[in-house]
Amino acid sequence: MPFVTIEMIEGRTPEQKRELVEKITKVVAETVNVPEERVYVFIEDLKKDHFARGGKLIIDQE
Amino acid sequence: MPFVTIEMIEGRTPEQKRELVEKITKVVAETVNVPEERVYVFIEDLKKDHFARGGKLIIDQE
Amino acid sequence: MPFVTIEMIEGRTPEQKRELVEKITKVVAETVNVPEERVYVFIEDLKKDHFARGGKLIIDQE
Amino acid sequence: MPFVTIEMIEGRTPEQKRELVEKITKVVAETVNVPEERVYVFIEDLKKDHFARGGKLIIDQE
Amino acid sequence: MPFVTIEMIEGRTPEQKRELVEKITKVVAETVNVPEERVYVFIEDLKKDHFARGGKLIIDQE
């Protein structure tokens, strides 16, 4: 505890995901005073043909 | 905002998914008075070997 | 199945929520060919002091 | 209803997943007094390169 | 890890919830071979005026 879930559009690099979990863990641990070991981070890639804004799939807006 | 997530069994066509996000966005925007641009829709396919009802995986009930 | 979750900012009326679940159920049932009886809808109110955009809680943007 | 979601690291066998949904359905049905038919179980595999603890992806801790 | 979320209609007693988390933790730990200490269980009460089946809120079906 705490548990952080990040949903973002597919396509980010493994390095971005590594940097993201590292930095988010640090921010959360410092702000709510828990050891980094107790922070869990989940990344979910949003597929462009399964995510819509304004009534249109993102893949159809490209 | 608002955010709508639809979980349904895998196998629907891209056209069904396009129709779904379009119609749901329209209904939500009209009913809670927000512009369609601010409605997000997420579709999640439930895999038949990872979803169960009555104690049995759906794939084992076919 | 299917399961629809709607997350929206707190403050909508019970009538809006009734209208929302009714219309969304109809749209989903028609579009993916399932009886309305098998459509579940969950509504989650987003509290303004627990939801942020652009780094600020919604309550602090009012 | 009820709905049970299990998120666990990828790699469990189909047999483990079958056993899991069967046993969890039984426990839930007995404990909250509903027929097993009304218990839904969702399994989500956590990919090791999309799940982190202590600021590091699980895949980088192996 | 693993993480189990149970969504069920409001109204179950604290004792039912204690029994549920105890038994589910045991089943999960045994089935996927992890110590009970590493099993997290989340309970979410579904409010009857925020959960619908067949297009009607549960509270309106009572």
Next chain:
Amino acid sequence: MPFVTIEMIEGRTPEQKRELVEKITKVVAETVNVPEERVYVFIEDLKKDHFARGGKLIIDQE
């Protein structure tokens, strides 16, 4: 997009939550190159009598 959900045990102060959403938004925006305006953060308080580890509710472990 992106969407960040933080689940943590109830009891953190409003100031901690403000600091958390501000810092997480900055980290996410910088790391995946999106404007802060497009980052949404959801905070969910885990109630101690609805969250368990090792088969026991947190409230029963205090």
